[in-house]
Amino acid sequence: MIDTKKIFADRFRKIVGQSSQKDIADKIGTTRQNVGNWLTEKFVPDICALSKIASAYNVSTDFLLGLTDQPTNDKDLASAADYLGISEDLAVFLKDAAKIIADEYKMNIQNDKAGLEKKIKQTIEDLLFSRGFRQIVASCTCLRALCEDILSHDKYNFDNMVRAASVLGVSYNTFCNSLVRAYLWSDDNFESLVDCQKKINEMIEQCDLLRYENFKMIEKISDIFDKREYTDYSKYSVEEICKIYNIDEEMLKDVTSKKAGD
Numbered sequence: 001m002i003d004t005k006k007i008f009a010d011r012f013r014k015i016v017g018q019s020s021q022k023d024i025a026d027k028i029g030t031t032r033q034n035v036g037n038w039l040t041e042k043f044v045p046d047i048c049a050l051s052k053i054a055s056a057y058n059v060s061t062d063f064l065l066g067l068t069d070q071p072t073n074d075k076d077l078a079s080a081a082d083y084l085g086i087s088e089d090l091a092v093f094l095k096d097a098a099k100i101i102a103d104e105y106k107m108n109i110q111n112d113k114a115g116l117e118k119k120i121k122q123t124i125e126d127l128l129f130s131r132g133f134r135q136i137v138a139s140c141t142c143l144r145a146l147c148e149d150i151l152s153h154d155k156y157n158f159d160n161m162v163r164a165a166s167v168l169g170v171s172y173n174t175f176c177n178s179l180v181r182a183y184l185w186s187d188d189n190f191e192s193l194v195d196c197q198k199k200i201n202e203m204i205e206q207c208d209l210l211r212y213e214n215f216k217m218i219e220k221i222s223d224i225f226d227k228r229e230y231t232d233y234s235k236y237s238v239e240e241i242c243k244i245y246n247i248d249e250e251m252l253k254d255v256t257s258k259k260a261g262d
Helices: 004-016 021-028 032-039 047-056 075-084 088-095 097-104 113-129 131-152 158-168 172-183 187-225 238-244 249-261
Strands: none
Touching (some): 075 088, 113 187
């Protein structure tokens, strides 16, 4: 059974943040007592009060009641975010990607703003549809999970023990054995500690491999968008290069001779 009081209170606390009950009441147009009751899960507001809350904080009543996880009043945006399984912030970013990216990097858009925005949108679409992007997402997800697993085993991290041993001026093995016996009281636990460190080392190797694979995939994706045609100029004579770039051959020779003299 859905606990409407709890769901509403959780979401109400989320949207009001650290504001005082007086400020919240003034913003909604209600009493401090009502606000206190809503925050402490004593009551759920009636339909009129619910509408006022939604309007004051620019969220939907469906979000306040737990019928959707998307807080926006924009039904189209909420539907798109729900369908894609992404946050509303990301949905907004994708919708306005061209302008956001242009503003973020302060691109000089004077003559063909619409054309550049169109190129940015097309680039984002091509990137999202590319197989390499999906591989990177999957790889980064694995990397994140591995790192979280490593951090969860941090108390067994032998690297910290090595540092402590060097500070104390004792050998690594002596320090580890002393530490384990002092705190764990069992050689069996020491063996499990060693096994745990082996597992951590294996996960670290997997992380490094994933980072390398990501680097190579990004390189491949970049090649898709790099449309330059490379020319091997070693096959051309100085005269031919000068003609290609409309350079004065005598001037080039003069500059070359001066640099050689330096």
